Structures are given as C-alpha cells and as structure tokens.
Amino acid sequence: xxxxxxxxxxxxxxxxxxxxxxxxxxxxxxxxxxxxxxxxxxxxxxxxxxxxxxxxxxxxxxxxxxxxxxxxxxxxxxxxxxxxxxxxxxxxxxxxxxxxxxxxxxxxxxxxxxxxxxxxxxxxxxxxxxxxxxxxxxxxxxxxxxxxxxxxxxxxxxxxxxxxxxxxxxxxxxxxxxxxxxxxxxxxxxxxxxxxxxxxxxxxxxx
Amino acid sequence: xxxxxxxxxxxxxxxxxxxxxxxxxxxxxxxxxxxxxxxxxxxxxxxxxxxxxxxxxxxxxxxxxxxxxxxxxxxxxxxxxxxxxxxxxxxxxxxxxxxxxxxxxxxxxxxxxxxxxxxxxxxxxxxxxxxxxxxxxxxxxxxxxxxxxxxxxxxxxxxxxxxxxxxxxxxxxxxxxxxxxxxxxxxxxxxxxxxxxxxxxxxxxxx
DNA sequence: TAGATTGTTAATCGATTAACAATC
DNA sequence: TAGATTGTTAATCGATTAACAATC
Numbered sequence: 001x002x003x004x005x006x007x008x009x010x011x012x013x014x015x016x017x018x019x020x021x022x023x024x025x026x027x028x029x030x031x032x033x034x035x036x037x038x039x040x041x042x043x044x045x046x047x048x049x050x051x052x053x054x055x056x057x058x059x060x061x062x063x064x065x066x067x068x069x070x071x072x073x074x075x076x077x078x079x080x081x082x083x084x085x086x087x088x089x090x091x092x093x094x095x096x097x098x099x100x101x102x103x104x105x106x107x108x109x110x111x112x113x114x115x116x117x118x119x120x121x122x123x124x125x126x127x128x129x130x131x132x133x134x135x136x137x138x139x140x141x142x143x144x145x146x147x148x149x150x151x152x153x154x155x156x157x158x159x160x161x162x163x164x165x166x167x168x169x170x171x172x173x174x175x176x177x178x179x180x181x182x183x184x185x186x187x188x189x190x191x192x193x194x195x196x197x198x199x200x201x202x203x204x205x206x207x
Numbered sequence: 208x209x210x211x212x213x214x215x216x217x218x219x220x221x222x223x224x225x226x227x228x229x230x231x232x233x234x235x236x237x238x239x240x241x242x243x244x245x246x247x248x249x250x251x252x253x254x255x256x257x258x259x260x261x262x263x264x265x266x267x268x269x270x271x272x273x274x275x276x277x278x279x280x281x282x283x284x285x286x287x288x289x290x291x292x293x294x295x296x297x298x299x300x301x302x303x304x305x306x307x308x309x310x311x312x313x314x315x316x317x318x319x320x321x322x323x324x325x326x327x328x329x330x331x332x333x334x335x336x337x338x339x340x341x342x343x344x345x346x347x348x349x350x351x352x353x354x355x356x357x358x359x360x361x362x363x364x365x366x367x368x369x370x371x372x373x374x375x376x377x378x379x380x381x382x383x384x385x386x387x388x389x390x391x392x393x394x395x396x397x398x399x400x401x402x403x404x405x406x407x408x409x410x411x412x413x414x
Numbered sequence: 415t416a417g418a419t420t421g422t423t424a425a426t427c428g429a430t431t432a433a434c435a436a437t438c
Numbered sequence: 439t440a441g442a443t444t445g446t447t448a449a450t451c452g453a454t455t456a457a458c459a460a461t462c
Contacts, residue, residue, distance in 0.1 A: 015406035061444040062438040079409045097304035107402045172408040190404035195314045197397035199222035201379035202286045268420040269462040
C-alpha cells in the first residue's frame with residue numbers, strides 16, 4: 001500500500017494521529033475530520049489528508065473518518081496490530097522507571113526482559129521482572145528473535161552495548177543515553193534526551 | 208546576533224552540537240571541523256556551517272573550530288551559561304526517576320522542587336527533595352520566578368496542570384504525558400513520548 | 415607557500431499549503 | 439438536494455546541499 005516510498009517524516013506523524021484517535025475513541029466519539037484531528041494536534045488539515053493519502057483512502061467525503069476504522073488501519077500500517085517484544089538494557093533509575101511503566105502493552109509493546117551488567121543487581125526484582133545478567137544477552141535475544149531494544153545505560157557504555165544488540169539481531173533501538181550511536185544501515189535508532197529539549201526551549205526564554 | 212529570525216529547526220540542532228562538543232572536550236580534543244562534527248552526528252558539514260553562520264563566525268578557515276570556544280558560544284546562544292531552575296510535577300515512577308537523575312546540573316538545569324497532588328506522597332522524600340503539595344504550587348512558582356516545568360503526571364491530568372503552570376508564570380513545559388497540551392502562544396511545550404518513537408520504528412521492521 | 419576549511423551564495427530538493435473537483 | 443469534507447493537484451514555501459572564493 002505504501003504507494004512507493006513514504007517520507008520518513010510522514011511515518012513519524014502516524015503515531016501522533018494514532019494517539020489522538022485513541023483519545024477520541026476513549027471519549028466515545030465515532031467520527032472525526034482532518035480539521036478536528038489537526039486542531040487537536042496543531043497540524044493543518046491538508047497535511048493530515050495528504051499524509052493519510054500516502055497509504056490509501058480512509059475517509060468519506062462530506063463525513064470525515066470513522067475513528068475506530070482509521071485507528072485500526074494506522075495500527076496495521078505501523079505494524080502494531082500485533083504486540084512486539086522488547087528488551088530493556090539498564091536497570092538504573094531510568095531503566096526501572098521504564099520497566100514499571102504500564103503503558104507499553106496498550107500501545108503494542110511488551111517488555112520481555114531487563115538486563116544489567118552490575119552483579120549486585122542481577123537477580124533482583126524490578127517491577128515484575130528479575131534483572132538478567134548481560135553475560136548471555138546475545139544468545140537470549142537471538143533465541144527469542146527479539147528485534148527491539150530500549151537502551152537505558154550510561155552514555156559511556158551505550159556504543160559498546162549497541163554493538164552487542166546488533167550482533168544479537170536487534171533492528172530497532174530506543175536510545176535514552178545522551179550520545180549518538182553508530183550502527184549498521186539496517187538498524188534504526190531513535191533518541192530520547194530531555195536535556196536537548198530543555199536547551200532548545202531556553203533559547204526562547206526572556207533574559 | 209540572531210541575524211533576523213533563526214529557523215526553529217536550526218535552534219533545535221544547537222543542543223546536539225553542544226552535546227557532541229562536550230563529548231569531544233571530554234576526550235581532550237581542542238579543535239574540530241564541521242566535517243568531523245557532522246560525521247559524529249550524521250549531519251552534513253554544510254548544514255553545520257550554515258547553522259552556525261546564523262549566529263556569527265566561530266571558526267578559522269583552514270583550521271576549523273576551537274571546541275571550548277564554540278561550546279561556550281553555543282551555551283551563550285542557548286542561554287545556558289547560567290543555570291535555570293526547573294519544577295517537576297508528578298512524583299510517580301517517572302517523576303522520581305527524573306528527580307534522581309544527576310545529569311541536569313551539568314547541562315544547565317537545577318530541579319528546584321517536586322510536586323504531587325497525592326496526600327500520601329506529600330512530605331515524602333524523593334532523591335534530595337521532599338515532595339510538595341500542589342496546593343500552593345501557583346504561589347510558590349510565581350514567587351521564585353521559575354520559568355520551566357517538567358510534567359510527569361498522567362495524560363488525563365496534564366492539561367489541567369499545565370493551566371496552573373501557565374497561571375504561575377511558567378513559559379516552557381517539558382511534557383512527558385502522552386497527550387497534546389493547549390497553552391498560550393507565549394508558552395513553549397516540548398514532548399517526550401517513547402511510544403511514539405517505538406511505533407515509528409516498527410514501520411520499518413520486517414514481517 | 416600549499417593545503418585545508420570556513421562562511422556564503424545559488425541551485426536543488428522536499429515538505430507544506432491552498433484550492434477545488436469529486437462525492438458522500 | 440445542500441452542505442460538508444475528502445483526496446489530489448499545483449503552487450508555495452522552506453530547508454538542505456553543492457560549490458567556491460576567501461583566508462588562515
């Protein structure tokens with residue numbers, strides 16, 4: 001269905017649409033329009049229609065979009081009708097918070113295991129998990145055919161850990177460490193660094 | 208110095224440059240080039256030179272950039288030569304992890320207080336803080352003239368809390384809640400939602 | 415000096431928006 | 439039907455890149 005090659009920036013907006021649709025569905029709404037959806041997200045209605053048109057025709061002229069239908073379609077397009085297993089590397093404060101966060105399953109992801117290289121932590125419980133040693137990480141990930149990892153280790157260790165992950169067959173990495181990773185072309189990395197956002201905003205503050 | 212109006216997308220890359228420069232400085236390097244910096248970040252050298260040229264001339268032909276000098280200049284441009292006080296709202300798992308994270312001070316931010324509306328939590332310690340009641344939140348923030356807030360409350364409460372923050376004089380909000388906020392034009396919001404990134408990546412995974 | 419790299423201009427590329435025929 | 443909203447095309451806008459004179 002991806003007509004030819006959909007711009008990455010468009011793909012990146014689909015989860016946002018999904019989130020807004022989910023919120024609307026939760027409020028019991030059944031129909032929405034590109035205008036309403038755009039208003040919700042601060043995006044023009046034209047852009048939403050154009051984005052969606054990359055993947056097919058999901059609306060009805062004069063009416064708009066059926067929320068549940070569009071929701072299901074976007075889930076299919078993003079490949080999250082199914083639930084993906086994810087491994088979490090790093091059981092520090094951040095890793096523990098991530099492990100305890102309950103919101104993943106709802107949105108298509110299940111934490112399958114949490115790893116740490118600190119012998120004192122290995123075997124300890126975090127949320128519903130027991131922290132595993134990184135010793136057998138490669139084998140274990142490969143055996144379970146897990147493709148997604150979340151990296152919550154110090155910046156200084158991130159690169160080396162990412163290389164292990166790639167060796168284990170991981171193809172998508174959510175990197176919480178404030179550093180850039182070098183990985184092969186077939187592996188995608190997304191970064192989360194709140195400091196980057198804070199520093200971006202201070203530019204606009206007075207004084 | 209911002210010649211006229213610098214594109215927001217350019218401003219957004221400056222913290223990335225800052226981070227890479229900081230890493231280089233940590234390795235004892237003194238000089239870098241747009242090419243090296245770009246290689247580090249996966250950005251073209253032309254773009255880096257163009258971005259920097261929006262703010263002045265920081266390099267030397269034939270030589271490149273003095274790392275410490277450029278670092279200081281970028282901090283000045285982003286207004287983080289000084290340390291900004293930040294309030295943190297929400298003392299759940301995520302809020303606590305944020306409160307315990309030590310990396311803020313290094314990069315220009317100090318958590319001044321942490322708030323929660325749960326009476327059971329108020330008064331309890333988190334990291335080096337005692338959780339404060341949201342009852343006097345508006346007055347306290349206004350008195351201290353704090354301009355930046357991090358929002359780690361459930362999505363369902365985020366909008367209403369953000370309205371209080373705006374009333375308190377907050378002008379920049381880092382929103383961890385998976386929802387869009389409606390705030391006045393003079394208030395900036397940046398969002399962090401790891402699920403959005405995960406859902407973006409699954410699009411590219413096979414199967 | 416010769417080699418290297420900046421800052422900047424012009425060209426290219428891509429993304430957003432405006433507008434409207436189609437149609438529910 | 440009349441009103442509304444889609445899907446899509448063409449126009450606009452903005453961002454990235456290529457190229458090179460200036461110069462350290």
